[in-house]
Structure formats: C-alpha cells, structure tokens
Amino acid sequence: MEATLPESGAVSGAPPRTRVARRTRSRSARDAWVFVACVAPNVALIIAFIYRPLISNIYYSTLNWSLGDRYATRVGFGNYVQFFTGSDAGTILGTTAIFTIATVGGSMIIGLALSLVLNQRLIGRGFARATVFAPYVLSGVGIGLVWTFIFDPTTGALSDILRGLGLSAPNWFGNPHLTLLMVIIVYVWKNLGYCAVIYLAALQAVPVDVLEAASIDGAGAWNRFWRVTLPLISPTTFFLLLTTILSSLQAFDLLYIISPQGYGTNTLMFATYYQAFQASQAGYSAAISTILFAILLIMTVIQMVLIERRVHYR
Amino acid sequence: MTASILQSPARPVSRRRRLNRSSPAGYVPLILSAAVIVIPLLWMAIGSLKTSDEVVTQRLVLVPSHPSFAAYQTASELVDFPRLFLNSFIVTFVGSLVKIVLAITSAYGLVFVRFPFKRIIFLGILVALMVPSQAALLPNYTFIASLGGVNTYWGIILPGLGTAFGTFLLRQHFLTLPPELLEAAEVDGAGHFTRLTRIVVPVSRPTIATVALVTIVTEWNDYIWPLVITNSQQMMTLPVGLTLLHNTESDPSLYPVMMAGAVLVVLPVLIVFAVLQRQIVAGLTQGAVK
Numbered sequence: 001m002e003a004t005l006p007e008s009g010a011v012s013g014a015p016p017r018t019r020v021a022r023r024t025r026s027r028s029a030r031d032a033w034v035f036v037a038c039v040a041p042n043v044a045l046i047i048a049f050i051y052r053p054l055i056s057n058i059y060y061s062t063l064n065w066s067l068g069d070r071y072a073t074r075v076g077f078g079n080y081v082q083f084f085t086g087s088d089a090g091t092i093l094g095t096t097a098i099f100t101i102a103t104v105g106g107s108m109i110i111g112l113a114l115s116l117v118l119n120q121r122l123i124g125r126g127f128a129r130a131t132v133f134a135p136y137v138l139s140g141v142g143i144g145l146v147w148t149f150i151f152d153p154t155t156g157a158l159s160d161i162l163r164g165l166g167l168s169a170p171n172w173f174g175n176p177h178l179t180l181l182m183v184i185i186v187y188v189w190k191n192l193g194y195c196a197v198i199y200l201a202a203l204q205a206v207p208v209d210v211l212e213a214a215s216i217d218g219a220g221a222w223n224r225f226w227r228v229t230l231p232l233i234s235p236t237t238f239f240l241l242l243t244t245i246l247s248s249l250q251a252f253d254l255l256y257i258i259s260p261q262g263y264g265t266n267t268l269m270f271a272t273y274y275q276a277f278q279a280s281q282a283g284y285s286a287a288i289s290t291i292l293f294a295i296l297l298i299m300t301v302i303q304m305v306l307i308e309r310r311v312h313y314r
Numbered sequence: 315m316t317a318s319i320l321q322s323p324a325r326p327v328s329r330r331r332r333l334n335r336s337s338p339a340g341y342v343p344l345i346l347s348a349a350v351i352v353i354p355l356l357w358m359a360i361g362s363l364k365t366s367d368e369v370v371t372q373r374l375v376l377v378p379s380h381p382s383f384a385a386y387q388t389a390s391e392l393v394d395f396p397r398l399f400l401n402s403f404i405v406t407f408v409g410s411l412v413k414i415v416l417a418i419t420s421a422y423g424l425v426f427v428r429f430p431f432k433r434i435i436f437l438g439i440l441v442a443l444m445v446p447s448q449a450a451l452l453p454n455y456t457f458i459a460s461l462g463g464v465n466t467y468w469g470i471i472l473p474g475l476g477t478a479f480g481t482f483l484l485r486q487h488f489l490t491l492p493p494e495l496l497e498a499a500e501v502d503g504a505g506h507f508t509r510l511t512r513i514v515v516p517v518s519r520p521t522i523a524t525v526a527l528v529t530i531v532t533e534w535n536d537y538i539w540p541l542v543i544t545n546s547q548q549m550m551t552l553p554v555g556l557t558l559l560h561n562t563e564s565d566p567s568l569y570p571v572m573m574a575g576a577v578l579v580v581l582p583v584l585i586v587f588a589v590l591q592r593q594i595v596a597g598l599t600q601g602a603v604k
Contacts, residue, residue, distance in 0.1 A: 028428060031427050031428045031429065031506075032428075032429055034423070034427050034506045035423045035427040035428075035429035035432075037419075037423075038419040038420060038422055038423030038427060039419070039420045039423040039424065039435065041416060041419075042416045042417070042419070042420040042439070042476055042477060042481060043435065043438070043439070043476075044476075045416075045472075045475050045476030045477075046438070046439060046442045046476035046478060047476075048457075048476070049450065049454055049457075049472075049473040049474075049475075049476055050442045050445050050447065050450060050476060050478075051442065051445070052453065052457075053449070053450030053452075053453035053454055053457075054449070054450070056452075056453035056456075056457075057449065057450070057452065057453055060452060060453065067452075067455075067456075114347055117340065117343045117344050117347060118344070120340045120344075122340050122341060122344055124344070127348070128344050128347065128348045130587075130588075130591045130595075131348045131351050131352060132347060132348065132351055133591070134351065134355075134584065134587055134591075135351060135355075136598070137531050137535075137583055137587055137594060137598070138535070138580050138583055138584065139535040139537070139553050139579045139580055139583065140535065140537060140553075141535075141537060141553040141556050141557065141576075141579060142358070142553075142556070142575075142576040142577075142579045142580035143576075143580075145358075145556065145560060145572050145573070145575070145576040146354050146357060146358040146361075146573065146576055147354065148560075148572075149357070149358075149361055149569050149572065149573060150354060150357060152566060152569070154372065154566065155369055155370055155371070155372065155566045155569070157357060157374060159372075160372060160373065160374035161374065163372065164374065189350070189351075189354070193351070194598070194599070197595055197599055198599055201599070246444075246446070249446075250446050250448045250449075252448065252537070252538050253537040253538065253553070256537075256538075256541075256557075257557065257560065260560075269448055272448070272449070272451060272452070273451065273538065273542075276451070276452045276455075277455075277542055282452060285452055286452055286453075289449045289451070289452065290449075292446070292449055293446065293449045296446050296449070300444045303444075304444075
C-alpha cells in the first residue's frame, strides 16, 4: 500500500508527489517516536538489570572485596585460581552436577511415566493433570517448609511411618549426602508436573493412525512406545532436557529453606548467594556466578543450535 | 442402526476402541500420583491446625483432636503477618501491573509500528529471556543499594520490571492478528494510542490474561531478590518473612506455626490456580524458558 501511493502521485503530476513524500516522512518520524515511547522503557530496564550485571560480574570477579566495603584490591584471576585449586571446585561442581543430573533425570522420567498415565481416557484425568502441575506454581518457601516438617528425623511424618514399619528413621539433616538426596526428592516432586504436562501435549500430537498401523503390524504396547512414540516425541525430550537443566542450575529457594547453610547442597547458585551475602566474599561470589553463567551460556547455545536444526528439518 | 454407523465418521470409532483398551487398572497409578501430590499439601493444612503437643510426639497424629487456629495466632505474634501480606500484595500488584503494561506496549511497538532495527531489538529482548536473572544478583544488589533502594518497595520492584517473557508471548500473539483490523482503523484516522487501546488490547484479552496470571504468580513467589534487598521485617515480602520464622527457631514445637505461615503463602496461589488452571498451565508451558 505504501509503495503504490507515490506512484499514483507521479502519474497525476509533480506537486502531489512531494506532498505525499513529505507526509510519509513526517509520519515515519512520528512512528519512530511512538516506537521509542513503546519499547524504550522495557529495553532500558532489560539492559540495566539483565545485561549490565553480566559485565559487572566479570569485573567484580577480579576483586578481593566484601559487600559494603568501600575499597577492594585487584586480584586478577585470583578468585578463579582459588576456586579451581581449592576444595571448592570439587564439592561445588560435584554437588551441582549430582543435583542437576538427578533432578533433570528424575523429573523427566517420572514426568514421562506420568504423562502416559494421564494420556489414558480415564475419568478425573483433567483433575489429576491440574493436581500434578500445582506444586510447580507454588512458592518454593512454602513447599520447602512442609517437606522439612515431613522429613524431620524425630517428629516428622515420614520418620513416624518408617518407625511404624519397624525401620529406623535416618537423620536427613545430619548427613550431607542424605540432605542432598532429600532436596533432590523435593525438587523433583515440585517440578515433575511441568514435564508431565509438556510430555502429555507431545503424546497427544502423536498421530493415532501411525500407532494403529504399528499395532496392525503386530507391535505390542511396549514396542509401540519404544519404537514409535518415543522417537516421535524426541524434540520434546530435547526441549525439556535443556529447559530443566537451566532451571535446575538456578534452583535456590528450596535449597535455602531446607538447608540454610548449604550443608550438602552447596551448588554454584547457592554458593553465589552464600559467598556474597553470608560469607562476605563478594569477589569470590562474582567469580562463581561467572562460572555459572558460562555453563548456562553453553547450554543456551546448544539449545539454540538444536532448535535451529529442528526448524530447518521441517 | 445402519444409518448411525454410516453417519459416524471413522475417528470416534477408533477413539472408542482406544477407550475400551484403557482398563480400570489404569486408575491405580492415576490415583497414586494424585495422592503423592495432594498428601503433602494436605499435611501442611492439617499441621497448621495442630497443637505443639500433637507435633512433638513420635506417634503419627493424622487428625488433630482439637483443631484450632492457635498456630496462626502464634505466627502473627512472632512475625507481623498482616504487614508481610500487605508488602507482598503491593509488590505483586505494582510489579505485575507495570510489567504487563510494558509488555503490551513493547509488543505493540515491535509488531505494528514502523521502525528500523526492529529485528535486532527483538533479538536483544529474546536473548534476555535466556539470560539467568539469578546470576545478576550481586551487581543488581550493589546498584540498587547505591541508589538507596534497600528496604524500599521500589528497590524490590524495579530490577524485575523489564519483561522479556511477556513481550515475547504478546508479540507472537499480535503477529497472528489480521492486518485488515488495524488498516481499517488507520484509514479512519485512528492514532496508535486508539488502535492499541480500542482494538489490539480488547481482541487480545485472553493472551493478556495469561501473561498477567503467570506474571502475578511469579512475582508473588519471588524469593531470592526480596531476600537480599530487604533486612527489615517491616519491608519483607511474605516468603522472606517466613524464612525468619524458620531460621530463628529450630524448635519442633513451632512446626504448626511454620505450617500456618506456609498455608498463608501457598493458599492464595492455589485458589487462583484452582479457578484459572487452564490459562496458567498454557502460559507457563508456552514461554517455557522462564
């Protein structure tokens, strides 16, 4: 429509053409202002509070500095050297890896199993779907508190039940491995509904005729699942794998509520908080969060490349 | 009978066949998985109605013998719950409102207003969706603290206002609107403001509602930022105030009080979710990155 206007002006003579051109120019200038008014506040906020911190963090990570101090000393890569040569690299990276792999694997596998249950035409499956998703939207603090109550070694419901069965109740808070296991269980419980609902949508998009064809060819339910359904929903598996890794790496509130000192649960994210706001080592915290960011960046790039490829395939 | 067979298309028949195939045994895992989710939440509610004695015993008390709201009262004496609730409400309301308005205007600008470099700007917003906000904790703290934002509402709200998620979701929706809708209004001489408020917003109400719901729930549950930017009880949000209850007292007899606090933080979201679960699930699974 824009292109036809000047042309028709040209046919009827020169003066209208310039008038139209002027009008178009003034309108596009006005449009530019409208665009700036619409988009600039949001973009400014995103730059100030999402992009700028990434650069600040890299700068802070070269300082020996604690929060509230007016002066800091430059240490170059000292904080990174401290991290990788000390015992922290092993424990923090190890804890992060165990927590991430266990929570991602747990919520995806249980989520997939659950989506198969929810995909059957049963009465009340809509209610079950909503119920299973509910913990995902609830406050991690509230959820953390209930599970602290349930796991309490002397007065908790789980301990009462275990004792009732004649078993001994472990002290979940006294052993770092058990504390980590407990946090993993709670995290999976809170997040598996997300995986289940996304898998459910994928399952419902699997064409019925393909499954029926496989069935006619003599494939049993087991074979149909492994040979037909699972390959067909593999893009969803990729997507979930990367999104859940990203959120597991950033998990904080459950960890902090269940184990406030990071005993057994000292992940990169937890250490970022703890070193800056509890241990007065802001520079060291910045180095840890820069390492965390580097890992997240790699994950995001992998995700983008994979999505790109998926789009090209179609 | 023959007529009904002829009329019914192939699909319902195959569906019925599949329906028959799912046996009643399928109910066992369905009920089991719902129970695994419901029981801990129920336990929270029951726990909040118990007395300290019923919690301290090593015997499993399923139903409190004298259910009472005493724990809620004790909780209110230990921390100022009305104040925490008010803080959470203000932060959630103001934060969400601004975020939604920013998301609508940004998406409108990106879709309907002519401007060079629009693609690059959109890409910048899209990438922000993938940048972990958690890694920004320390620099945002030093920045807000230097502006005097510790223990203020604006200090809690401001860093979270930039919205990549809402902008992205609304932009995708605006792109699906028929262009004729706006061209007609433009011919009639309607300016951008009129087009936005009279046409785009009214026809996009369901998507805006979805974005709004997800934003409200996220703001209400937000924890790590309010935790670091507040240290006075007067300015804490509900989840942060609850931590106070948990950290200062490790006495098991206080569990009913903690459960009462947990119920207060979880219940509003649970009620909203019960009523509007379709939109919330759709919103959270669409913009699945954050």
